[in-house]
Amino acid sequence: MNATPLPLATDVVVAGGGPAGATIARLLAEFGFRVVLLEKRRFPRPHIGESLTPHILPILHFLGLRSQIEGAGFLRMVGHTVCWGTPHPRTFYYSPDRSRQGWQVWRADFDRLLLAHARAGGVQVYEGRMVTQVHYTAGAGVTVYDAQGGRIHAAFFVDASGHTGILARQGLRRRDAIFHTLALTGYWRGADGPPGEDFANTILETFADGMVWSAPLHNGLRNVTLLVDWRAGQQIRRDGLLPFYLSIVQQLPYLSTLVARAELAWPPHACDATLYTASAFAGAHFLLVGDAGVFIDPLSSEGVHKAMASAITGAVVVNTILRRPTMLQHAIRFYEERQQTTYQTHYTQSVQYYRQETRWPESEFWRRRSQASSDAGSAPSPPSAHPPHPQPPSRITHVRLAPGVTLAHRPVVEGPYIELREVALAPRYPRGVRFLQGVHVPTLLHLLKTYSAIPEVMTAYLHRPEGRHCPPESLRQVLARLYQEGVLIAGEAADRRDQCQ
Ligand SMILES: Cc1cc2nc3c(=O)[nH]c(=O)nc-3n(C[C@H](O)[C@H](O)[C@H](O)COP(=O)(O)OP(=O)(O)OC[C@H]3O[C@@H](n4cnc5c(N)ncnc54)[C@H](O)[C@@H]3O)c2cc1C
Numbered sequence: 001m002n003a004t005p006l007p008l009a010t011d012v013v014v015a016g017g018g019p020a021g022a023t024i025a026r027l028l029a030e031f032g033f034r035v036v037l038l039e040k041r042r043f044p045r046p047h048i049g050e051s052l053t054p055h056i057l058p059i060l061h062f063l064g065l066r067s068q069i070e071g072a073g074f075l076r077m078v079g080h081t082v083c084w085g086t087p088h089p090r091t092f093y094y095s096p097d098r099s100r101q102g103w104q105v106w107r108a109d110f111d112r113l114l115l116a117h118a119r120a121g122g123v124q125v126y127e128g129r130m131v132t133q134v135h136y137t138a139g140a141g142v143t144v145y146d147a148q149g150g151r152i153h154a155a156f157f158v159d160a161s162g163h164t165g166i167l168a169r170q171g172l173r174r175r176d177a178i179f180h181t182l183a184l185t186g187y188w189r190g191a192d193g194p195p196g197e198d199f200a201n202t203i204l205e206t207f208a209d210g211m212v213w214s215a216p217l218h219n220g221l222r223n224v225t226l227l228v229d230w231r232a233g234q235q236i237r238r239d240g241l242l243p244f245y246l247s248i249v250q251q252l253p254y255l256s257t258l259v260a261r262a263e264l265a266w267p268p269h270a271c272d273a274t275l276y277t278a279s280a281f282a283g284a285h286f287l288l289v290g291d292a293g294v295f296i297d298p299l300s301s302e303g304v305h306k307a308m309a310s311a312i313t314g315a316v317v318v319n320t321i322l323r324r325p326t327m328l329q330h331a332i333r334f335y336e337e338r339q340q341t342t343y344q345t346h347y348t349q350s351v352q353y354y355r356q357e358t359r360w361p362e363s364e365f366w367r368r369r370s371q372a373s374s375d376a377g378s379a380p381s382p383p384s385a386h387p388p389h390p391q392p393p394s395r396i397t398h399v400r401l402a403p404g405v406t407l408a409h410r411p412v413v414e415g416p417y418i419e420l421r422e423v424a425l426a427p428r429y430p431r432g433v434r435f436l437q438g439v440h441v442p443t444l445l446h447l448l449k450t451y452s453a454i455p456e457v458m459t460a461y462l463h464r465p466e467g468r469h470c471p472p473e474s475l476r477q478v479l480a481r482l483y484q485e486g487v488l489i490a491g492e493a494a495d496r497r498d499q500c501q
Contacts, residue, residue: 003148004126010034012318013144013154014123015131015167017043020290020307020314021160022114022123023063027315029122031416033322036154037123038146040130040161043115044108048185048271050223051077051202051215051301053102054094059308068113075104075218077200080301084206085356087253091198102301104200104215126150131166134159134286142285155285156318160311162291163272172278172288178372179275179350180230183298184245186268191222192258202301205254208360212248212255213298221265222258224249227273227298229365242267273298275350277343282317282332289314293339296346299353306342313338313413320418327411331418334411337431347372398452399483400491407442408432428485439478440466452491454479 014025017039025037060066078101079093094100119125130147134157137143142157159167193199193216203214210228217223226248236244245268250256278293290307313335320331354369361367409420410432422442423432433441443466444457451457458475461467467475482488 006150006152009153010036012156014158016160017115019304020311022118023308023311024315025123026118026121031319035123037125038129038131039127042127044112047107049303050104053301054100056305073218075200076101081194081201082204083254106217157286159292160289165292168288168292174277176275178368181273183271183273184226186224187221187265188259188262189265191262206357208363209365281339282335287314294343297350316413319416330411334418396490398491399488402489426487436478437474
């Protein structure tokens with residue numbers, strides 16, 4: 001074979017150049033590591049997963065990519081248009097004035113921008129190189145082999161190979177037994193959309209045996225993806241994918257009208273959309289990042305965000321493992337908890353959403369998914385997309401800590417490292433909370449040992465170094481939020497407690 005030879009050795013090998021791989025590779029190169037990224041395909045390559053909600057904005061900003069993405073010509077969407085629980089479309093906006101917007105990105109272009117960004121940051125990117133094996137040698141790091149006969153030695157291996165999960169599938173992947181889903185994707189040319197500024201909205205529509213997810217793209221195509229139970233595979237094999245796909249699309253009361261005058265750009269294709277997590281996410285020589293570790297329900301439109309967020313945290317974790325080995329176990333634990341919490345939170349949200357569709361109680365698809373809640377019972381309640389600013393109850397003048405709220409040292413992200421720092425532990429925050437809206441919660445809780453009158457607590461906090469740049473309104477909102485979440489309870493004027501150890 002005439003493949004470009006790989007370097008003999010490097011610090012980190014990343015398998016996969018999607019959003020997760022490109023992001024972690026770039027950040028590790030910024031941290032000063034030699035990084036080699038091996039990507040199976042040649043970019044630009046097609047990929048499903050086009051809807052990016054506004055949650056992606058801070059990540060793009062952090063990576064210095066926001067203006068590039070804004071200038072790429074992708075469609076901006078202001079919300080979701082859904083036929084869920086009713087055949088009539090309803091629209092939910094990201095903000096009432098519609099200024100908060102997401103993107104419908106053509107992933108071939110989006111992912112190419114991200115990979116170019118990694119390359120520009122010093123990552124050695126090799127396209128058309130499929131990783132086939134990863135071997136560990138105790139005390140001597142990792143040897144990575146590719147399908148072109150290449151071999152490279154590294155201190156650390158990052159599995160960012162998405163569904164392939166080149167390392168994840170070596171016994172770590174845990175597929176969900178209930179959300180066992182097939183995605184059938186067709187791209188349509190000449191399709192319509194909701195009128196006016198809603199045109200680019202992501203569309204969700206349910207039917208007796210599944211749901212459809214649809215997004216328009218700036219190249220004139222519209223993605224129409226059916227999500228059906230895995231068992232539909234038998235019927236698909238019998239009837240053929242194209243007839244099966246078309247027969248469902250044509251019966252959808254809303255979406256069928258949008259594609260009535262359109263044609264399929266090419267035949268539909270099927271892929272696995274089963275939810276999964278992993279039994280381990282990190283070790284002394286490896287990390288699973290993005291879809292290699294966790295796959296969440298496509299209906300959330302959050303897969304890319306989740307993948308890039310895990311890559312940012314993952315870069316800090318790898319940096320810590322390689323440069324501060326004494327923090328190894330803390331770094332691993334921190335990353336594992338983050339990934340499991342992400343999975344559980346999305347899982348719970350999905351179940352809650354499925355429960356709102358009650359029109360087909362006999363349907364296996366809806367029955368199984370809406371009854372799945374107990375599986376995710378340990379999840380903390382997911383934060384709402386737009387949390388309302390809590391108002392403190394006007395009659396409360398004094399607060400104190402609720403019984404059972406404590407302070408403890410837990411691993412947190414501190415600059416480029418995972419460090420042990422003080423956090424507040426409460427039933428609402430089983431893994432601890434450190435900052436809320438820029439307010440350092442442990443400092444605030446320490447002050448409650450001395451003060452209980454809300455104005456006194458606020459004044460004391462605002463005079464602390466942690467509170468110097470804190471807007472009083474944010475502090476007031478955080479106090480109200482902690483009260484509503486049961487971290488604080490109403491106190492009395494004479495309260496002088498010392499419950500917080
Ligand atoms: C039906 C469906 C709809 C979705 N809709 C959305 C959506 O609207 N919005 C959203 O945000 N997300 C969506 N997603 C999820 C989203 O596509 C993924 O979460 C996202 O692409 C994950 O990024 P990643 O970098 O982890 O993996 P990928 O983007 O899958 O990248 C993995 C890369 O690894 C490469 N690779 C694979 N094997 C190897 C190997 N052995 N060696 C080297 N390289 C390898 C692949 O070629 C690929 O480039 C959807 C997913 C599905 C299935």
